[in-house]
Amino acid sequence: MDRLTEMEAFAEVVDQGGFTDAAHKMGLSKSAISKHVSSLENRLGARLLNRTTRRVGPTDIGMAYYDRARRVLNDAGEADALVSAMQSEPAGLLRVTCATDFGVKHLSELLPDFLNLYPQVTLDVVLCQRRVELVSEGFDLAIRVGPLEDSSLRARKLTETRMRLLASPEYLAQQGGPKTINQLTDFNLIHASNISSRCVWKLEASNGELRQVRAKGGLCINDGQCQLDAAIAGLGIAYLPDYLSQDALMSGEVVDAMPSLPRQVQDIYLVQPYHRIVQPKVRAFVEYLIQEVPKHANAC
Structure with missing residues (x-):
């Protein structure tokens, strides 16, 4: 007999608490379930079930075998589901979050072509400055600029962007431009309130040292x-x-404002919750972004 079928019959008897309900769950006769379980016990040379007129339950050996068998059956089911998922068309609601600036400048330009390629996908895009909790807030993907904090997410680098110290020509004409990182503290620094280190800029000096500048x-x-x-x-x-x-x-x-400063860059990442099976809509959007984001971002 088929080893997986024997294993499944035994596991269903344990799950359902008897042969009758197990037979109903698997769409087989009660006698067929009994034969599968008996064949399994004969092959293993061990009694896996205690059978009485009132109830059926696993022996100690049966319980140990059940734990491992259930894992094998779950893996087999996921393998089948993976094949089905990889062959199906992308469809359904896809929720994406992205940093506002990048979303307005770049992501918004990419969405029409993606929707034309996959008309059965519906996009719900949320642009915001805060770091969204993907799992608890029900998002499939996020595009994030800068260092990643949550290591439990699956991350893929899309591209990078150069960072610059910027000022109007008039401001620099009045104040004179900074020549060193230390001199930045003498200037008005416009800083962000949406990050935890909002009053600190981290800049790499010419010697490779990472310097911190407290913005004021x-x-x-x-x-x-x-x-x-x-x-x-x-x-x-x-x-x-x-x-x-x-x-x-x-x-x-x-x-x-400081062209002598070594090239400063920030990485741009695509992050998603870890799932053993990736849905077609997610896989399609990931592949699309990997191909298209570098073209648009690097065109700047």
Whole structure:
């Protein structure tokens, strides 16, 4: 007899508490279930079930075998489901969260083509500055800029973006530009209120040392575009990614306030909860972003 069928028959007898209910669950006759279990016991040379007129339950050996058998059966079921999932068309609701600045500048441009490719997928995209709890809040994916904090998530680097110290030409003409990292404390620094280290900038010096600069100034705001607008208005120096500031740099509204600073970068990640079986809609969106995000982000 088939080993997996014997194993499944035995496990169902344990789960259902008897042969009759197990037979009903598997769509077989009671005698067929009994034959499968007897064949299994004969093959193993051990009694796995205690049978009485009132109840059926596993022996000590049977309980130990049940624990391992149930794991094998679950793995076999997941293997079958994986094959089915990989062959089915992406469909259903896909919930995605993304940092607001990156979502407005780049993700929004990519969504129409994805929906044209997969018309059975419905996207629910939430742009926000806070780090969303993917599992508890029911999200499938997130795009995050900067260091990752939650190691329980599956992460894939999509691309990276250059970070610059930016200010208006007028502000630097009045104040003079900073020549060293230490001199930054003499300037108004426009900083973000949406991160835990909002008053500290971490900059890499020319010798490779990671330096921390405590930002001080008259403006703390939780939106990158607003920080850029403040820098354009001459309120101080902002530390922003190229994907947000490239147009303002090209137009001359802002300039690199410290061009001698070594190239600073932040990684951009795609993160998702860990699942042994990835749904087609999730897999399709992941593959699409991996292909398209670097093209758009690096075009800045």
